[in-house]
Amino acid sequence: MNAPSWLPSADSEETDFPLANLPYGAFRKADGSVHLGVAIGDQILDLFAAAASGSLNALPEPLQAACRQPVLNALMSLGPEAAQALRAKLQALLSTAAASERERVRQMLVPQAGASMQMPATIGDYTDFYASIHHATNVGRLFRPDNPLMPNYKYIPVGYHGRSSSIVASPQPVRRPCGQRLSQGSGTGGPGPEFGPCRQLDYELEVGIFVGQGNRLGEPIPIAEADAHIFGFCLLNDWSARDIQRWEYQPLGPFLGKNFATSISPWVVTRAALEPFRVSPAPRPEGDPAPLPYLQHAGDYALDVTLEVWRGDVRMSKGNLRDLYWTVAQMIAHHTSNGCNLRPGDLLGTGTVSGPEPEARGCLLELGSGFLEDGDEITFKAYGQRPGHPRIGFGACAGRIKPATCL
Numbered sequence: 001m002n003a004p005s006w007l008p009s010a011d012s013e014e015t016d017f018p019l020a021n022l023p024y025g026a027f028r029k030a031d032g033s034v035h036l037g038v039a040i041g042d043q044i045l046d047l048f049a050a051a052a053s054g055s056l057n058a059l060p061e062p063l064q065a066a067c068r069q070p071v072l073n074a075l076m077s078l079g080p081e082a083a084q085a086l087r088a089k090l091q092a093l094l095s096t097a098a099a100s101e102r103e104r105v106r107q108m109l110v111p112q113a114g115a116s117m118q119m120p121a122t123i124g125d126y127t128d129f130y131a132s133i134h135h136a137t138n139v140g141r142l143f144r145p146d147n148p149l150m151p152n153y154k155y156i157p158v159g160y161h162g163r164s165s166s167i168v169a170s171p172q173p174v175r176r177p178c179g180q181r182l183s184q185g186s187g188t189g190g191p192g193p194e195f196g197p198c199r200q201l202d203y204e205l206e207v208g209i210f211v212g213q214g215n216r217l218g219e220p221i222p223i224a225e226a227d228a229h230i231f232g233f234c235l236l237n238d239w240s241a242r243d244i245q246r247w248e249y250q251p252l253g254p255f256l257g258k259n260f261a262t263s264i265s266p267w268v269v270t271r272a273a274l275e276p277f278r279v280s281p282a283p284r285p286e287g288d289p290a291p292l293p294y295l296q297h298a299g300d301y302a303l304d305v306t307l308e309v310w311r312g313d314v315r316m317s318k319g320n321l322r323d324l325y326w327t328v329a330q331m332i333a334h335h336t337s338n339g340c341n342l343r344p345g346d347l348l349g350t351g352t353v354s355g356p357e358p359e360a361r362g363c364l365l366e367l368g369s370g371f372l373e374d375g376d377e378i379t380f381k382a383y384g385q386r387p388g389h390p391r392i393g394f395g396a397c398a399g400r401i402k403p404a405t406c407l
Helices: 047-053 061-067 073-077 080-095 099-106 133-143 223-229 242-248 272-277 328-335
Strands: 024-028 034-040 043-046 109-111 116-118 126-129 159-161 167-169 178-182 193-197 205-211 230-237 262-264 306-311 314-320 347-349 377-384 392-402
Touching: 034 047, 043 047, 043 080, 047 061, 061 073, 061 080, 073 080, 080 099, 080 272, 159 328, 178 242, 205 306, 205 328, 223 230, 223 328, 230 377, 230 392, 262 392, 272 377, 272 392, 328 347
Parallel strands: 126 347, 167 262
Antiparallel strands: 024 034, 024 116, 034 043, 043 109, 126 159, 178 193, 205 230, 205 347, 230 262, 306 314, 306 377, 377 392
């Protein structure tokens, strides 16, 4: 929707949150209660207040009830048609509402500045993929120069199950983890490990995908239907303790080097808001195997979304989500191909998003520029932008590193 809003800040060219966006989040009010809201310009429209005022009376009661919840799971479970109906109603309230209605809606607005943002959903399960071939190649080359990719990489979207309990909403700080790591100067066959603070703390630039309607156990989601199970997207920082991970990951993969913290941006940008930025996936290199039939699709299944990493006021990298080797639809189809059931509010991560250019590398390990120090603040930003459409932003995913507290 390109129509202007009656709220001036929503029509600024610099805003992440024009009328065409309306991402969902949760915020804590002064009385301690948590309400759902949508970001519009520099304000938050309180959905609980909108439902209580009667402004949403034209919508079905289950949809109104979902707006009165403190998390998005109920709304996610209602499916894309319900989400579209709510989106259309909110856009009408914020664009074409009569003067009397505007004054009522204005009373439901809360300034974003100073708002205490909360987790937008109750995340039951979290799966992290490894969908960027540029990241997988760059990292693999550090350890296996002649054979950076594992044999399965070009056949399946590789992933692992993460820890949902340690996912936090930006800008909550992150404490440097402690764990087993090889003593300095030793190799894997050296004198053995020691316990202490992580020395090689890293960020990982990712995009998170929130599941809307799920699937029943034992019933896979066909790739042609995968989009209908996406509620929205956020930014995701899968903080990584590289030295701890290097010692522990064989043979079962990530564990304590990953599960100490994962940060997400507090706003969930809907699939509908990103429709103008759908593009064809990056072409597979000549000679690469075609995906197996259950992973094959054609059309605009990728997203042209710019991703940036900032360390303080220094931009570390700039990449694009369209550079992924595996699409989100392929991740969902593969995740459920064995009958695994996804549920509303489940979170999927793309894995580190890196591009073919050196400036598009999504972590310090790839950049080769050292690791994070205590006090460092890392901020992710993202936006879709193209002529004829308003800029759609994600807000910020930020986290500052606090010193370790080891046993």
